[in-house]
Amino acid sequence: MSEATQHFDVAVVGGGPAGLAAATAVADAGARVALIAPRPSVDDWRTTALLGGSVEFLERHGVWSELGAVAAPLRRMRLVDASGRLFRAPDVTFEAREIGRELFGYNVANGPLVAALSDAVAARADRIVRFEALFKTLGHGGEAALLGLSSGETVSAALVIAADGRKSALREAVGIDVRTWGYPQEALVLTLSHSQPHHDTSIEFHTEAGPFTLVPNGPGRSSLVWMDRPDVIERASALDDAALGLEIERRCGSALGVITVDSPRQRWPISGFQARRLASGRVVLVGEAAHGFPPIGAQGFNLTLRDIERVRDIVRDAMRSSTGKRLDGETAARTYGKARRLDVFGRVTGVDFLNRSLLSDFMPMQLARATGLTLAREVRPVRRLLMRVGLGGR
Numbered sequence: 001m002s003e004a005t006q007h008f009d010v011a012v013v014g015g016g017p018a019g020l021a022a023a024t025a026v027a028d029a030g031a032r033v034a035l036i037a038p039r040p041s042v043d044d045w046r047t048t049a050l051l052g053g054s055v056e057f058l059e060r061h062g063v064w065s066e067l068g069a070v071a072a073p074l075r076r077m078r079l080v081d082a083s084g085r086l087f088r089a090p091d092v093t094f095e096a097r098e099i100g101r102e103l104f105g106y107n108v109a110n111g112p113l114v115a116a117l118s119d120a121v122a123a124r125a126d127r128i129v130r131f132e133a134l135f136k137t138l139g140h141g142g143e144a145a146l147l148g149l150s151s152g153e154t155v156s157a158a159l160v161i162a163a164d165g166r167k168s169a170l171r172e173a174v175g176i177d178v179r180t181w182g183y184p185q186e187a188l189v190l191t192l193s194h195s196q197p198h199h200d201t202s203i204e205f206h207t208e209a210g211p212f213t214l215v216p217n218g219p220g221r222s223s224l225v226w227m228d229r230p231d232v233i234e235r236a237s238a239l240d241d242a243a244l245g246l247e248i249e250r251r252c253g254s255a256l257g258v259i260t261v262d263s264p265r266q267r268w269p270i271s272g273f274q275a276r277r278l279a280s281g282r283v284v285l286v287g288e289a290a291h292g293f294p295p296i297g298a299q300g301f302n303l304t305l306r307d308i309e310r311v312r313d314i315v316r317d318a319m320r321s322s323t324g325k326r327l328d329g330e331t332a333a334r335t336y337g338k339a340r341r342l343d344v345f346g347r348v349t350g351v352d353f354l355n356r357s358l359l360s361d362f363m364p365m366q367l368a369r370a371t372g373l374t375l376a377r378e379v380r381p382v383r384r385l386l387m388r389v390g391l392g393g394r
């Protein structure tokens with residue numbers, strides 16, 4: 001190990017929402033952290049619906065105080081079958097109060113979310129050192145991993161958290177394979193204002209080409225995630241604001257009155273993938289380095305925060321039992337890999353099934369979907385169970 005190498009308990013690679021949240025959480029668990037994260041180069045116009053325990057997680061780490069004022073409460077979720085299928089499902093409305101909660105959570109724009117997480121990292125300058133560089137190489141140095149950076153620096157750490165997104169270079173360096181699959185879909189994302197109130201209700205219109213989802217984003221405002229065939233998304237994103245507003249209004253049956261598009265549009269590819277292992281050696285995978293799936297039911301970042309909660313708790317326990325010694329990163333990584341397997345597999349598989357059940361022309365599949373939603377509408381315990389699972393319960 002060279003003289004210039006700096007040693008840390010934990011290194012986090014990636015400065016997206018997952019990396020920033022992970023660095024903050026493990027620093028609060030008592031670790032000295034290296035965050036290897038170049039500054040983001042593109043604006044992200046998406047919003048994130050933070051459900052169930054995600055808001056509590058952000059509160060516990062002091063991030064919520066900055067976000068509360070710009071977050072839109074989510075009280076109800078309405079599913080509308082807008083397909084022309086033979087077996088159509090009834091409309092279903094899920095109410096948070098039916099499971100004893102005032103709210104399902106809050107919708108927050110990714111810009112303020114990343115800014116609040118970056119501020120949390122900066123506020124922990126005594127425990128987090130940020131390297132504005134890319135991770136390049138992975139080596140081994142005794143009881144630590146050695147990370148070579150694009151700046152020429154080397155960082156050593158007992159445990160390494162890969163939060164470097166879907167094309168994770170760290171995942172590849174540690175030799176973890178990924179199972180990937182595609183969908184005939186793309187997503188168009190934008191924010192809009194509307195003349196009718198949303199009543200803190202998100203509406204998911206299910207079409208044969210995917211969900212068309214409007215999520216409250218402040219009074220008289222919502223964010224749109226429109227999943228459809230790539231040619232439809234291409235045509236829609238080429239429309240001017242007035243024509244696009246009319247098209248959105250038509251597609252949601254004027255549920256929110258007159259629509260005015262008031263943000264840039266972004267197109268996101270839709271695919272699914274899951275790392276075949278969630279840990280190897282001293283490296284653990286979190287967020288989109290570990291899993292990715294279509295934005296249905298707002299599961300992605302909520303699952304990521306559960307990854308991070310688990311790694312934080314493992315680091316906290318390991319730091320307590322390793323006083324004076326180095327953190328045992330290999331044991332911590334092994335524990336994490338086992339602990340997260342079921343939740344990650346369940347979400348990836350569940351969202352894949354939901355998306356395919358919309359796209360499928362197979363009659364029994366359509367019948368199963370319609371039956372499931374009829375049960376959700378008519379049978380209270382089924383509806384409650386679905387809500388609890390949606391919020392992260394098993």
Ligand SMILES: Cc1cc2nc3c(=O)[nH]c(=O)nc-3n(C[C@H](O)[C@H](O)[C@H](O)COP(=O)(O)OP(=O)(O)OC[C@H]3O[C@@H](n4cnc5c(N)ncnc54)[C@H](O)[C@@H]3O)c2cc1C
Pocket residue numbers: 013014015016017018019036037038040046047048049050133134135136163164165166168169170187189225268286287288289295298299300301302303304
């Ligand atoms: C349209 C859409 C809507 C969504 N809506 C929701 C929602 O409502 N609720 C929800 O829970 N989830 C939602 N998601 C999912 C959520 O946005 C993602 O889970 C989340 O943004 C992924 O964050 P991440 O930090 O894991 O990855 P990324 O945001 O991709 O961050 C990875 C970071 O790693 C950095 N990086 C890459 N390579 C390196 C390297 N070699 N060295 C150092 N750094 C590197 C990159 O610069 C980047 O900053 C949505 C996703 C989409 C596509």
